[in-house]
Amino acid sequence: MASPTITDLTDRARDIFRLVVEDYLASGQPVGSKALAQSGAVNLSPASIRSVLSELEILGLLAAPHTSAGRMPTESGLRMFVDGIMQVAEPTAEERATIERKLSAPGPIESALEKTSAMLSEISGAAGMVMVPRREPRLAQMRLVALDERRALAVLVGEDGGIENRVLDIGDGLSPADLVEAGNYVTAQLAGRTLAEAARAMQAEIASGRSALGEAARHLVEAGIATWSEDAARRPVLIVRGASNLLDESALTDIERVRSLIDDLENKQSVAELLESAREAESARIFIGAENRLFALSGSSVIASPYRDREGRVVGVLGVIGPTRLNYARVVPIVDFTARSLGRIIG
Incomplete structure (x- = not known):
């Protein structure tokens, strides 16, 4: 029927x-x-x-x-x-002011994402989730430091002050001077580019023979490009806060459902894929229970909304997950407003 x-x-x-x-x-x-x-x-x-x-x-x-x-x-x-049937209750002026104040506090973008996830959890009484933007930082500098005879540490410094370290297999026959030469070359190529953009430029220059790198340094750069430009999807992409909220009084009578939900949340890649399906939505999407395979056993609901940068490009998704008896009328507009506020902050 x-x-x-x-x-x-x-x-x-x-x-x-x-x-x-x-x-x-x-x-x-x-x-x-x-x-x-x-x-x-x-x-x-x-x-x-x-x-x-x-x-x-x-x-x-x-x-x-x-x-x-x-x-x-x-x-x-x-x-x-x-x-x-549902009539949404728009966030109050006090709630809007609180959200914007917490998100606009000084600090790196990672701090704003953490606060967003925690705040969504606090407001909804469920677990808050935020996908880290799929946007590579623009880099300012790279240094190569020898770890032993066959390995070096690539220290990548972003324009926002963020630092990322990656270990490279450098093979035999590289001197400290070769490492310095390769590091200086890559730094010159970065010049405000993302790592992927810089990698493409270096590959083109080396292939054309225009690079003034010495033989050893050139081999190091060629070997390292693939490692330096690894897909960001291999990094943690999901911040979850407030999972303990899922252990409310009703959970005591249905502990297997909650255990299933906690197990689902541990599989962050699958949760991230679910949130990804909301990237093209104009506003919040609601997944109820078995409508999504991932949470079919735990009988949970997800409310997710994309957030955009100032140019209107979707850079991530945020939302909440909890039992199907979430207060949808209150949580849906909160999620939408938080997404808009976060988008204004990340620029």
């Missing part, structure tokens, strides 16, 4: 469905007909409400965890609610 749409529901069924979902997302507990009747939100008897709840259960939008319990939304029900 095809999944029902919001237009398939009567006004009465839509109102009761919305109340069940909102109450469940707020409390994490199944919602019963008696509680709905006593709330005064619907002018129906408990018996009439039970009849509507049964209809919604037949449609696959609600489920009862056990006999005599109230109802809770299924993943299909949550998807319908998010797409057709």
